[in-house]
Amino acid sequence: MTKEKEKNKLFSMFFTFLKIGLFTFGGGYAMIPLMEKEIVDNNKWLEKEKFTQTVSLTQAIPGSVSVNLSILLGYNIEGVLGAIVSALGVILPSFVIILLIALALTNLGELALLEKAFSGIRPAVAAFILYAAFSLSKSINWSTILFIIFLTSFFLTTVFNVNPIYIIAGAFIIGTLSSRFNKRNN
Amino acid sequence: MLTLLKLFGTFFEIGLFGFGGGYVIIPLIQEHLVKNNWMSIEEFLNLVAIAEVTPGSISVNSATYVGYKVYGVLGSVVATLGVISPSLIVGLLIAAFFKNGTGNTPQNILKFLAPAVIGLILGSGFTIGITNITSLINLLIFVIVLLLLVFTDVNPIVIIIATALIGIVFG
Structure with a gap:
């Protein structure tokens, strides 16, 4: 794969995982169907069998299920960089939302x-x-x-x-x- | 700088021991909040409620919020990176190790972790309940919500909105 193509793929992975992060309330295994649709059906980054195998491994990793899923899937799609890009993409929406809420709550004071x-x-x-x-x-x-x-x-x-x-x-x-x-x- | 290091270290530890995701994070964070005086139990429960109605996991949300409270925007970045770093490190190691199929060792370890985690979450719910259910109305909310969760499929978001209204009317 050329450098340019690789960069484009990482970008498109970042935005796909950002979308997944934005629509998952409460986190966790609820996001698996959406991930499968995006990764296996739409983008064809992984085959279904590899996807299922990856999902079953997530339990062995400490931390949030959604982050773990993204790291393992990202790694299997595009190596270490893929894992980092996917993890950052999936947490960005909730990071921004919580930051805004924290800003609002601390500045509004005791309402x-x-x-x-x-x-x-x-x-x-x-x-x-x-x-x-x-x-x-x-x-x-x-x-x-x-x-x-x-x-x-x-x-x-x-x-x-x-x-x-x-x-x-x-x-x-x-x-x-x-x-x-x-x-x-x- | 020392505070930032402490934030990173604390949330790294929380991330490292948070097996199973979700509510296992509650006893872990509770331990540190009390020790470091970073926020009250009441504030922490508010945060869990916020995490339920916003996208993303409780662990990442908690890191972002506590990080902001302790050290502003920079603190929230540092704490959030801290809580996901163990996942990244262990995840990459495991992904590389299990590249060809899965073994049964992680499954077996998890079998023994699960009951310990349940004990921790139950203990946490127990102490949090004792400190927070101080009035009859609070007790009623607690019992009714627990029954709703056990016997119906009601959405947590609906419960949070309803109990917020009850709080506004009766609080």
């Missing part, structure tokens, strides 16, 4: 009406958070050991105020050890 509105919203957000835990728990194939990990994590964070990163790191280590162990037994 009484806004504060009243938020006072009604906050208990709802607490319910969102509990529901997130509930709906994640439905996707798990529960066993005794997994339930013990869940309980340990809950009590370490609420009762003992342990930093979440230690809990996540601990579960990561248990997972790695167990996959080593399984491999040896197979």
Whole structure:
């Protein structure tokens, strides 16, 4: 591919991922159908099989699902530069919107009406958070050991105020050890 | 300069440990907000609500907002780049490593991470609930919204608009 063509492709990837970022509310797996339409059908950058394979890998990466999807897809389309361009494209819309909101909120000061509105919203957000835990728990194939990990994590964070990163790191280590162990037994 | 480095480092750490995306970020950010005095729990809940009604993920939105509050526009750029850097680094490593198909190791590790993450999110919801549900009307909003989420497909945006109106009328 010539330099000029490569540049054009990166530009067009940036704007495609910008469009995807603009239309994804709440982030996450909701954007997969739109991504597939843009990447597989419209632009023919990847074949469907490669697309599906890439999507299944995203869970193994920490961070936001939408950013991870963009990084992996971008990499498979156009290497490291493609990954960077896609990631920046997908976060730009929300970055600009949140920046404007932050500007507005800090400059408006304590608007009484806004504060009243938020006072009604906050208990709802607490319910969102509990529901997130509930709906994640439905996707798990529960066993005794997994339930013990869940309980340990809950009590370490609420009762003992342990930093979440230690809990996540601990579960990561248990997972790695167990996959080593399984491999040896197979 | 020190503040910018701290912002980058903090959000890099949040990005690095935020497996599973979405709400797992809440306990991680909560930990740092409290420690660094960057914003109150109330303000953080406002932010989660804003993130629900705007495009983009909670982690990126939080980084942009907190970054702006702590160090203006430059702070928001630095924090946002901080939160996506681990994804970029780990993502590129994994993409290069698994170029030919997928192995089962990540899947297995994730199996053990998921219950830990659920415990963390539940713990976070628990402490946030305790500090925020201080009146009967708040308790009612909390219970009704939870029931709506569990038993219906109602759109979160609708819930946020409705509870905002309730807040304006009764608050």
